[in-house]
Structure formats: C-alpha cells, structure tokens
Amino acid sequence: MTGTGMRRDELAAFLRSRRARLRPAEVGLPDGIRRRTPGLRRQEVAQLAGMSVDYYIRLEQGRGPHPSRQVLAALARALLLTRDERAYLFRVAGESPPPSAGPSREVGPGLRHLMDAMTETPAYLVDAAYGVLAWNRLARHFIGDLSAVPAEDRNMLRWTFRNAGDGGHWDDPDVMRFVRTSVADLRAAYGRYPTDPGIQRLVTELLGTSPRFARIWAEHDVEERRPVVKRVPHPELGPLEFECRVLHVPETDQRLIVYVAEPGSPTQAAFRRLAERVPVRQDGR
Incomplete structure (x- = not known):
C-alpha cells in the first residue's frame, strides 16, 4: 500500500x-x-x-x-x-471509481422469469429514477396496465406528485413515509448519476410543478429505500395490508418492488382470488 x-x-x-x-x-x-x-x-x-x-x-x-x-x-x-x-x-489504484453514465433500463430474462413465477404476489421492477420497467400480471391491478403508456410516463414519482391537491392520503403517516423515502432514494440516484439527463429532467419537472416535492427535496435527505407496511383501500379487493418490500438489484441498480402479504391473512386470500381470475398473459410485455 x-x-x-x-x-x-x-x-x-x-x-x-x-x-x-x-x-x-x-x-x-x-x-x-x-x-x-x-x-x-x-x-x-x-x-x-x-x-x-x-x-x-x-x-x-x-x-x-x-x-x-x-x-x-x-x-x-x-x-x-x-x-x-x-x-x-x-x-x-487508490482512486474513487467514476460514476456510471446513467441508470440501467435493461431487464434481464432472469428477473422477468422471477416476476412471472410470483403468481399470487404483485411485483414490478423500477430503475434508479423510479421508472417502471416491467411488471407481473397482479401488479397491473395496483399500478395500472402500462402497456399502452409511453415509457417516459411510466414513473412512480411523477404519478405521486402529479396531483398537487391536499387530499387526505397526504395525512397518512404510511403514505408520507413512503413518499419521503422515495424522494431520498431519488436524491441518492441523483448523486450517483450526476450527468444523466433523464434524472435531471425529472427533478427539474417536479421542482417546477409540485411544491410538495420541492419542500421534501429541499430537506436533502439521502437514503436508499427500506420496506414499509402499506394499507390500501383497493376498489376491487377491499382493505389490504402488506409489506412493500424493495429488493435492490446490484448489477443494474434497479429495484424489484414486491407486495408481500402475511401468510394466512385476508390480504393473501385476496391476492389468491385475484390470481385465479386474472389471465396468465397480462404482464405488460
């Protein structure tokens, strides 16, 4: 040395x-x-x-x-x-590695097979800027059918902050924890990919259109996503409660987001009923 x-x-x-x-x-x-x-x-x-x-x-x-x-x-x-x-x-050589040019949007076949194998569990894959890259057949009942949506509009953070109103969901502590950790994770990606135009455009857009995003962004919190418990009043399935587990994919810096229901719970039974009536090939590919 x-x-x-x-x-x-x-x-x-x-x-x-x-x-x-x-x-x-x-x-x-x-x-x-x-x-x-x-x-x-x-x-x-x-x-x-x-x-x-x-x-x-x-x-x-x-x-x-x-x-x-x-x-x-x-x-x-x-x-x-x-x-x-x-x-x-x-x-x-005693140097810090250069930053990567931008987050990967390539979806490997292994991840697609893994999501398809989760027949009773909603799962979807996002890049480091929370652009949705792929999803399985149950996820479309939570994030919508994105097959007809342009790729640039498939972004979770854009959806979250698009409505500037002060609806009651903003008072939900679980929602705000999810939102804050997502913004903090975006800031971490902003630091990892300082020259990526997609991340720069997203941050600039949200700063200009969402005062709520601007306030959270100004706090300068930096944190990779952690799992949270979500309680969702689903229009078809009724009240649901599950752990939103975020699995980091190191080689691509992507995140596999999985809705994990407790075994034997009403939410697991609801996911199972939904899986029985959803056709197999509705995974957005």
Missing part, C-alpha cells in the same frame, strides 16, 4: 490476469501470431490504451508511478473490463 492508497502488487496482478484472459480477436487484433502464453501481449495492451510499452510493463511489475484517472480509464477500455472490474481497478 502506498501513501496514496494504491496497492501496487494487487494492481499488477489484476492487470496481468485481465490481459491473460483476452483473445486477440476480442479486441480487433489478428489471431495468426504464434503466442507462447495465452492472452494479449503487453505491447498490445499498451497500444490499445495509448501509452508507452515501458510504462505499462512497469505497472504490471508493481513498480510504476501512480496512474492517472485518464490512464485507468484507458486501461479499462483496452482490457474490456466490466463495470465491477472497472470500479475495482480504480480502487486498487
């Missing part, structure tokens, strides 16, 4: 391991050259990263100078590092 927090030996070992796993064709180089060891040659990595071969060799030998953030970014591109690997590269 150096005075700057740089772990030279770990950085050197990490660079060597990432170089060894790459095939020349993956980075646009010909495969025809005879190679005594697998992976790229040091001079090839240096060329791809736009630096001198001597400088790169010294990094791999654990005796190079502290690399700049520009050098680390160039190495991450040259070695085709994943987001997690790039963050690790910066940390072992």
